[in-house]
Amino acid sequence: MGSAALALPFLTPQAAWAQGPVAGTVTDARTGTALPGATVLLDGAVVGATDATGAFAVPAVPAGAHELRITFLGYDALRQPLQGQAAEQRLTLGLRSGGILTGEALVTASRANDRTATAYTNVSKEELARRNFGQDIPYLLDQTPSVVVNSDAGAGVGYTDIRIRGTSNTGINMTINGVPLNDAESHGSFLVNLPDLASSISSLQVQRGVGTSQNGGAAFGASINVSTLENRTEAYGETQNSAGSFNTWKNTVQFGTGLLGRHFTVDGRLSRIATDGYMNRAASDLKSYYLSAGFQAKNTLVKFITFSGREKTYQAWNGVPEPLITGNRQLLQQFIDNGELSEADAARGLQEGRRYSYYTYDNQTDNYQQNHYQLHLAQGLGPDWNIGAALHLTRGFGYYESYxxxxxxxxxxxxxxxxxxxxxxxxxxxxxKWLDNYFYGGTFALNYQPRANDKLQATLGGAWNQFTNDHYGEVIWAQYASTGNIRHRYYFNDALKTDYNAYARATYLVLPQLSLYGDLQVRRIRYDIDGVEGQNRDVTTREKYLFVNPKAGATFTVAEGQQLYASFARGQREPVRSDFTDRPAGQPKARAERLNDFEGGYRLNRPNTDLLGPNTALHLEANYFYMQYRNQLVATGRLDSVGNALRTNVDRSYRTGVELTGFAGLNDKLSLSSTLTLSRNRILGFREVIYNADYEPVQATEARTTTISYSPSVVSAHTLEGQPVKGLRLALLYKTVSEQFLDNTASAAKRIAPYQVLDFRVRYSIRPVFVKEIELGLLVNNVLNREYVANGYTYGYPGADGRQQIFNFYFPQATRNFLASVGVKF
Known part of the structure; x- marks a missing residue:
């Protein structure tokens, strides 16, 4: 509170600025129907979008001559001269139909809106750019509701992870332009393979809960929908360069031709991010490119996109033994006595402390490359229909090397x-250990979006995707090799997974205030594995699944800018690869999981109101959720033959809570955004598995209710941002996460302590005559220099005396550090 109070004097609006607000509505010029979601640009820069009623507000327009431009799918762009003045200006703007299709037509089918009765957050290109100093996408979403992030290397570059409502990225459906990104076998989205993707994103939406029907893996807690399909009509060139703590560097160059011959566009990006990491021996060397070429006519858009990432990261995924963080010598001796650490490793660990890295082999690295190819078509089919379709291919290959x-x-x-x-x-x-895979298929969405009467909006969509993956291991050196040669292959198995789905979705305006929503998805999966894993374990698998997922909701408009909504959605997903390949003989087969998601809430959206003072933008939302699981797969303490945790289906579990979000902005000079999640996350009838003195698994006989691992009951995020002088923006970002448990026993001995982190950000932009813009930026992370951990894992087994021993490993996050940036736009 004290830090925020100190900042307030510097964020006070200056009355001397000769600028005032502009507000208005955007409608169809022929019918007068409101056009929600139209893009609003001031002097070529996006400053907002119209809300569900077609309203928009620009909090402050400086004195002088300007141009306001409005664009919307299927309509000609409107250019409106504007003169900045102190008094408020109100406009009514009508767009004429017949404009060029935009790339957003390809992602609207999978996006939530005010009629779909779901909890979602839109993140604009501009918001991502303000946050982007080179850290991975999870860290750019850290201030969105119910989000918790962590980094293996400690500073947000390399292997990072995101959890939403306690659900890891294996339960978060992620798509890029409607094409699935999640790995078909592990269900995870490995964004380390696509460094600096954020620099190419034109818009992003986070849906919490099951949300709307998506292509690819099930949304079992949230979905992240990314679009890179922006059409920039004017030529541009940009470069962004960052440098900071831990020898971190980011270099990005972007370019675009604008419209060539009124129909063609080419856009590209080259990026490199390198860092030594906060943890010792946790370096990352990341490279990526993005290239798109498009053709657009009045009712047709064709776009070819290719992007690729190559990563080399030193393996930091073992974490740090607990006694090296706490300094507990007795606990350290337990780690030594039980063979978790050698005497030499323990001695080195005492010197390195919380930045300890287990590995010392100089090429203990993860090496992977992922190439993406997408061909998109958006075609208008008369005044009320359009179709979006895509063909895609993802090629992935790489290995991690270990001593x-x-x-x-x-x-x-x-x-x-x-x-x-x-x-x-x-x-x-x-x-x-190698992966060599191909993922390919097609998606489509047929949209009915009438311009004259928007009572009914509907989509029929689906996808067919196939994934092939070779898993194999090679020995490249051995002290005693016997008959082995270099690259001696000691295991091989291949996987084939086919996934296809179809869905139908519609919203219907029953009354002027009441809208109903319905969505039905059918998804079919076939998954086959042939071959052996390490130690010659046969991993042959044959599985088929058929899921039917209904969704329904209602939205009621209480008054202008106010809505009540409620929805039900079902999600189902198949087990991941390891649930099949690691399961010991005789253990029950893993079953598919099911989620019934109930959501309800209230929204208030006032882009221009006097409730908190003149010309204030205000947004409030309260969302309640109850996520009821059946057969959720959780860790019970059972291990496979090499010590990996095995997951077991539990009959019943749930997550329930309230998400509160708010935003208040005053004339673009001062704004406060906050989000708070209060939740309860429980497994009913949980039975822990422990090991006896003979290392045999023993199941606890007493069933009990316990807390789901990695599920904090309180998560909050707050951003206070101000513009004391034109072009200078200052922001304080505060994050809190309550206690989490490393497993499902809710044991105080196996937990992640609560933590709070304060960051500071400043960006200053000027527009000299020789370039469009120069921007200087500074991000100071963990201003208060807190020592905290954000992730970890645990296991246990009997010690020499027969008593159960607990071994916790944690991933410490960086203490105070900084990133500074210079950006130039041509």
Whole structure:
């Protein structure tokens, strides 16, 4: 509170600024129907969009001559001269039909809106740009509701993760231009493979809960819908460069031709991000490109897009043993006695402390490349219909390399080495575990969006996708190799997964105040694996699934800018690869999970109101959710033969809570946005599995209600931003996350402590005559220099005395650090 109070004097609006607000409505010039979602530009820069009633507000327009431009799908752009003045100006603007299709036509089918009765957050290109200093997308979404992020390397570059409502990225459906990004086998979205994707995003929507029907994996807690389909009609060139703590560098160059011959566009980007990481030996070297070429006519848009990322990261995914963070020597000795740390590693760990890295082999790295190719078509079919379709191919390949000490030769399909009378059964070696995959298919969405009467809006869509993946391991060096050669392959298996779905969705305006929403998806999956994993384990799998997922909702307009909504949605998903390949013989087969999601809430949206003072923008939302799971797969403490946690279906579990969000902005000079999530996350009838002195699994007989792991009950985020002088924007960003547990036992001995983080951001832009804009930026993370951890894992087994031992490992996050940037637009 004290920090915010100190900042307020510097954020006070200056009365001397000769500028005033402009507000208005955008309608169809022929029918007078409001046009929600129209883009509003001032002097070529996007400053907002119209709301559900077609209203917009520009809080402050400086004195002088300006141009206001309005664009909307299917309509000619409108250009309106504007003279800045102190008094408020109100406009009514009518657009004429017949404009060029935009790229957003390709993603509207999967986006939520004010009629779909779901909880969602739109993040604009401008908002992402303000937050983007080179950190990964999860960190750019840190201030959105119910979001918790973490980083293996500690500073937001490299392997990062995002949880929404306690759900990890394996339950977050992510699409890029409607094309699935989630890995078909693990269900995760590995954004480390697409560094600096944020620089190419034109819009992004986060839907919480099951949301609307999507292509790809099930949305089991949230979905993130990314669009890169913006059409920029004017030529441009940009460069963004950042540097900061831990030898972090980001270099980005972007360009675009604008419209060539009124029909063609080409856009491109090259990026490189490199860092040593906060953790020792946690470096990342990331490279990416983005290239698109498009053709557009009055009713046709064709766009080819290719983007790629290549990453090399030193493996930081082992985390730090708990005693090296706490300094507890007795606990450290327990780690040594039970073989979790050698004496040498413990001694080194005491020197490195919370930045300790287990690995010392100089090429203990993860190496992966992912190439994406997309061909999109948007076609108008008369005044009320349009279709969006896409073909896509994703090519992924790479390996992680590891030094392995004292491994059994037989586990690598190598015979023992016999030298005279001595038989050598173990060796030190270096191996590589490879993935080599293709993901390809097509998507489509047929949209009915009448211009004359918008009572009924409907979409029929779907997709067919296939994924092939080779998994294999190679030994590239061994101290004792026996009959093995370089790149000796010691296991191989291949997977084939086919996923297709179809959905129909519609909203209907029953009354002027009441809108109904319905959505039905049918999804069919076939998944086959053939071959063996390490230690010659047969992983042959044959599975089929058929899911039917209904959704329904209602939205009631209480008054202008106020809505009540309620919805029900069902989501179902198949188990991940490891649920099949790691399961010991004799254990029950993993079953598909099901989620019934109930949502309800209230929205208030006033783009221009006097409730909190003259010319104030105000947005408030309260959302209640109850997510009821059946057969949720959770860790119970059971391990496979090499110590990996196994997941087991539990009959019943749930998440319930309230999400509160608010925004108040005064003339673009001062704004406050806040979000608070209060939740309860429980498994009913949970039974823990422990191991006895003979290392046999024993299930606890007493069933009990317990807290779901990695699910904080309180999450909040607050941003206070001001513009004390034109072009200078200052922001304080405050994040709080309550206690989390590392497993599902809710044990105080296995937890992540609550933490609070304060960041500071400043951006200053000027427009000299020789370039369009120069912007200087500074981001100071963790201003208060807190030492905290944001992720971890745990396991246990009996010690020498037979008592159960607990071994916690954590991922410490960086203490105070900074990133500075320079951006130039030509």
């Amino acid at each position: 392995r000490a004292n491994r059994k030769l037989v586990d690598y399909n190598l015979p023992n080495v016999v030298i005279g009378s001595e038989t050598i059964k173990r060796t030190n070696l270096v191996d590589r």
